[in-house]
Amino acid sequence: MGKGELPTGTEYAGRVPVPPARPFLDTFRANLKETFFPDDPLRQFRHQPAPRKIVLGLKYFLTILEWAPKYTFSFFKADLIAGITIASLAIPQGISYAKLANLPPILGLYSSFVPPLVYAMMGSSRDLAVGTVAVASLLIASMLSKEVSPTQQPSLYLHVAFTATFFAGLFQAALGFLRLGFIVDFLSHATIVGFMAGAATVVSLQQLKGMLGLQHFTTATDLVSVMKSVFSQVHQWRWETAVLGFCFLFFLLLTRFFSKRKPRFFWVSAAAPLTSVILGSLLVYLTHAENHGVQVIGHLKKGLNPLSATSLTFMPSYIMVAFKTGIITGIIALAEGIAVGRSFAMFKNYHIDGNKEMIAFGTMNIVGSLTSCYLTTGPFSRSAVNYNAGCKTAMSNVVMALAVMITLLFLTPLFYYTPLVVLSAIIIAAMLGLIDYEAAMHLWHVDKVDFCICLGAYLGVVFGSVEIGLVIAVSISILRVLLFIARPRTTVLGRIPNSMAYRRVDQYSTAQSVPGVLILHIDAPIYFANAGYLRERISRWIDEETESSKGEETGLHYLILDLGAVGSIDTSGISMIEEVKKIIERIDIKLVLANPGSEVMKKLDSSKVLEAIGHEWIFLTVADAVAACDFALHKCKPDNSSREDAV
Numbered sequence: 001m002g003k004g005e006l007p008t009g010t011e012y013a014g015r016v017p018v019p020p021a022r023p024f025l026d027t028f029r030a031n032l033k034e035t036f037f038p039d040d041p042l043r044q045f046r047h048q049p050a051p052r053k054i055v056l057g058l059k060y061f062l063t064i065l066e067w068a069p070k071y072t073f074s075f076f077k078a079d080l081i082a083g084i085t086i087a088s089l090a091i092p093q094g095i096s097y098a099k100l101a102n103l104p105p106i107l108g109l110y111s112s113f114v115p116p117l118v119y120a121m122m123g124s125s126r127d128l129a130v131g132t133v134a135v136a137s138l139l140i141a142s143m144l145s146k147e148v149s150p151t152q153q154p155s156l157y158l159h160v161a162f163t164a165t166f167f168a169g170l171f172q173a174a175l176g177f178l179r180l181g182f183i184v185d186f187l188s189h190a191t192i193v194g195f196m197a198g199a200a201t202v203v204s205l206q207q208l209k210g211m212l213g214l215q216h217f218t219t220a221t222d223l224v225s226v227m228k229s230v231f232s233q234v235h236q237w238r239w240e241t242a243v244l245g246f247c248f249l250f251f252l253l254l255t256r257f258f259s260k261r262k263p264r265f266f267w268v269s270a271a272a273p274l275t276s277v278i279l280g281s282l283l284v285y286l287t288h289a290e291n292h293g294v295q296v297i298g299h300l301k302k303g304l305n306p307l308s309a310t311s312l313t314f315m316p317s318y319i320m321v322a323f324k325t326g327i328i329t330g331i332i333a334l335a336e337g338i339a340v341g342r343s344f345a346m347f348k349n350y351h352i353d354g355n356k357e358m359i360a361f362g363t364m365n366i367v368g369s370l371t372s373c374y375l376t377t378g379p380f381s382r383s384a385v386n387y388n389a390g391c392k393t394a395m396s397n398v399v400m401a402l403a404v405m406i407t408l409l410f411l412t413p414l415f416y417y418t419p420l421v422v423l424s425a426i427i428i429a430a431m432l433g434l435i436d437y438e439a440a441m442h443l444w445h446v447d448k449v450d451f452c453i454c455l456g457a458y459l460g461v462v463f464g465s466v467e468i469g470l471v472i473a474v475s476i477s478i479l480r481v482l483l484f485i486a487r488p489r490t491t492v493l494g495r496i497p498n499s500m501a502y503r504r505v506d507q508y509s510t511a512q513s514v515p516g517v518l519i520l521h522i523d524a525p526i527y528f529a530n531a532g533y534l535r536e537r538i539s540r541w542i543d544e545e546t547e548s549s550k551g552e553e554t555g556l557h558y559l560i561l562d563l564g565a566v567g568s569i570d571t572s573g574i575s576m577i578e579e580v581k582k583i584i585e586r587i588d589i590k591l592v593l594a595n596p597g598s599e600v601m602k603k604l605d606s607s608k609v610l611e612a613i614g615h616e617w618i619f620l621t622v623a624d625a626v627a628a629c630d631f632a633l634h635k636c637k638p639d640n641s642s643r644e645d646a647v
Contacts, residue, residue, distance in 0.1 A: 016618045018605045019598040061359065064121045067393050075392040082389035083399020085270050086129045086382050087112075090400055091407055092273040093382070093430065094132055095297065095415065096423040100203065101137035102150035103161060103374060105297055106412070108132055110305045111373040112404045116397035118364035119378075124352040126393050127344035128378035129386040129400065130364065133336065134431060135199040136329045136375045138206070139466050140164065142221050143328070147321040159313040160322050166312055166369035167326025172334055173362025176355045187335045190447075191473040193439045194454035195332075198461025198469050200434035202226075203427060210424030211249075213241030213293055223462050238293045244283075245421040248276045252429035266388040273426045280422035281415065295420045300412040304405065305371040312369065328467065330365075333377035337361055340378045344387050381430055453477055488524030490537050493562060493622060500623040502562075516554040517629050518545045519594075519622060521562040526573030535576045542584060558629040559584055562622050564595040574607045581613060592617045594625040 059065045094108030116130040150157040205226045209217040218229035252272050259269035290296045338357050345352045443451040453476045461469030493502040494511030505511045545556050581591045604610040619625040
């Protein structure tokens with residue numbers, strides 16, 4: 001029996017059958033469902049009467065209908081404490097972040113009233129505390145200021161900001177409805193770490209205007225422009241403002257350090273911003289510091305959110321900047337909000353639906369844009385306080401919104417004397433918590449490429465702009481994915497002694513090569529992008545193996561391709577396998593396939609490549625393939641006839 005022949009008995013029964021053919025539409029429908037509906041959201045609606053389907057549909061979009069019937073008084077007590085606690089943080093942060101976005105401070109309070117109520121009805125997270133965030137505020141300021149001046153055209157700037165928020169909400173809701181949440185996954189963990197750290201650095205540098213009491217400051221966000229603006233106005237620095245600002249910054253950082261050391265006193269750090277506002281306002285009021293160069297907020301209008309539906313502007317000259325700002329800030333807000341929500345859900349062992357969260361975020365931003373609010377999401381700092389305060393449900397957001405409502409109706413005059421430098425100190429203290437150098441060092445030790453992505457995002461934001469940093473980070477991430485697809489790994493497998501296991505010889509020092517057999521593992525799907533590379537790489541492996549086996553009794557006779565990791569293959573990949581077969585047959589080497597998947601088998605069968613290779617040379621496992629090759633080798637004719645005759 002020649003080396004290309006195998007016995008017809010049951011000794012090598014571990015062969016791979018070709019799966020039955022399925023209609024194209026069934027296959028297409030299954031792939032579409034797996035891509036966009038992997039969680040099968042309609043399964044609960046099947047086999048239900050129409051009234052029940054309506055109730056389930058309402059519960060899907062209004063999650064408050066799920067938890068409200070089971071709500072208890074003990075839950076309310078916990079949510080009441082948590083809501084009041086996060087309100088004490090939301091009020092000063094809201095005012096601060098609105099100033100950061102070059103918007104009227106009152107909008108920060110408006111944005112902490114309506115959106116949390118919407119999220120409480122629709123959101124699936126129990127711990128997320130909704131409000132404005134510094135990064136989105138900075139993005140709005142940096143992107144809109146290029147087209148509209150917030151000082152010379154304040155009304156138009158406000159209208160464009162509302163329009164950008166509307167587009168952000170529309171985009172977020174569309175992603176949820178169309179099940180396109182995987183787009184947000186292009187913002188990897190490394191990207192977010194670098195981007196957030198860079199944005200925090202830039203935001204902190206921007207606050208030097210308030211800390212030093214400067215009247216005029218650059219609108220650019222890069223480090224060089226900010227430093228140039230600061231040191232070109234040394235003669236205008238106000239020591240009174242600087243002393244006041246750094247004292248409050250020290251107080252805020254001290255309370256945070258204390259709360260970290262003593263977690264049960266988390267409320268000390270949470271209450272510190274509002275305490276700073278109160279103390280700063282009293283100090284200015286008693287000393288009349290506003291007459292000595294200390295800038296204050298001034299008058300804040302009393303009353304609830306006015307409608308802003310008529311303020312949206314769709315003028316051709318401004319709609320593109322509003323659209324671009326909305327899309328970018330919407331993606332950033334989604335990435336932060338969903339990441340924060342999933343983190344706390346993991347701690348409490350429950351699940352949040354990413355697509356439902358997108359719909360909730362989108363709806364609250366659409367409603368917010370119509371009620372004088374700007375972009376909101378679930379910030380980490382506020383959500384962490386909510387979690388540590390012992391919240392049980394999203395009712396804590398309702399309590400926070402009611403506390404903000406009371407502030408809007410009765411307490412806004414009390415903020416007249418709040419010094420801007422205190423707001424700057426609050427922002428800097430919050431931003432320093434976003435610079436996660438420990439996560440960056442962890443990336444360096446674990447994955448150097450991820451660290452480069454993180455560093456690229458950070459440097460892009462700090463030395464370029466927020467948009468440049470984001471583009472750099474996402475581009476590097478996508479490039480890494482493309483390189484993985486275009487240059488998949490091919491590794492040589494060897495047998496682990498005293499076992500039937502075959503593992504990488506570069507990882508397992510005990511793995512032994514099989515005489516006369518080269519086993520290659522392909523580590524990715526085979527597409528047009530990598531077919532040429534794989535053909536060349538396989539040829540090089542064969543050349544190296546042939547060179548190393550010179551002078552040995554048994555030369556190279558079989559090439560086994562382990563296709564266990566090849567989930568799919570296209571026509572270019574099929575052509576590559578066919579070319580490899582022809583190339584190696586010229587030097588009398590037999591091609592053997594191990595562990596091909598159903599999609600690979602169907603396409604190989606349809607293209608007649610399977611028939612050319614031979615069904616008898618397709619095996620379930622590498623061990624079966626090696627056993628068959630070994631059997632065929634030992635049954636070869638023992639004479640010295642040419643290899644062609646042996647075949």
